[in-house]
Amino acid sequence: MYNNVKVKIKIVKYYKTIYSDPLILNPGDEVIPGEEEKEEKWSGWILCEFNGKKGWVPKQIIKSKEDNSGIITEYYSAKELDVSEGEILNYINELNGWLLLENSKGETGWVPKENTEPA
Numbered sequence: 001m002y003n004n005v006k007v008k009i010k011i012v013k014y015y016k017t018i019y020s021d022p023l024i025l026n027p028g029d030e031v032i033p034g035e036e037e038k039e040e041k042w043s044g045w046i047l048c049e050f051n052g053k054k055g056w057v058p059k060q061i062i063k064s065k066e067d068n069s070g071i072i073t074e075y076y077s078a079k080e081l082d083v084s085e086g087e088i089l090n091y092i093n094e095l096n097g098w099l100l101l102e103n104s105k106g107e108t109g110w111v112p113k114e115n116t117e118p119a
Helices: none
Strands: 008-011 030-036 045-050 053-058 062-064 070-072 088-095 098-102 108-112 116-118
Touching: 030 053, 030 062
Parallel strands: none
Antiparallel strands: 008 088, 008 116, 030 045, 030 070, 045 053, 062 070, 088 098, 098 108
């Protein structure tokens, strides 16, 4: 019964999407990993290139290969959400200092955890 209860997250500081054309990856996609995020609060993100496009990818879903490339192990979208202070969203997942949230329109995307609190 409790599996259907959605955890609510409140936005305490607005956030505007930085990347207008986010990287979207599927299992088996081969990426070229680059620099790793240096900020401690967002440790675990790696800037990857896929088909000429770059984006931040969680380290947890990259399986390293001997040739320094990586294979993606699960679906991932780098889509971020524009959010306003006071907005209440549904929690989906948390990775490396970011929350994957769903807004009232059913759109999902990433928001920095520091911009949120439990509702």
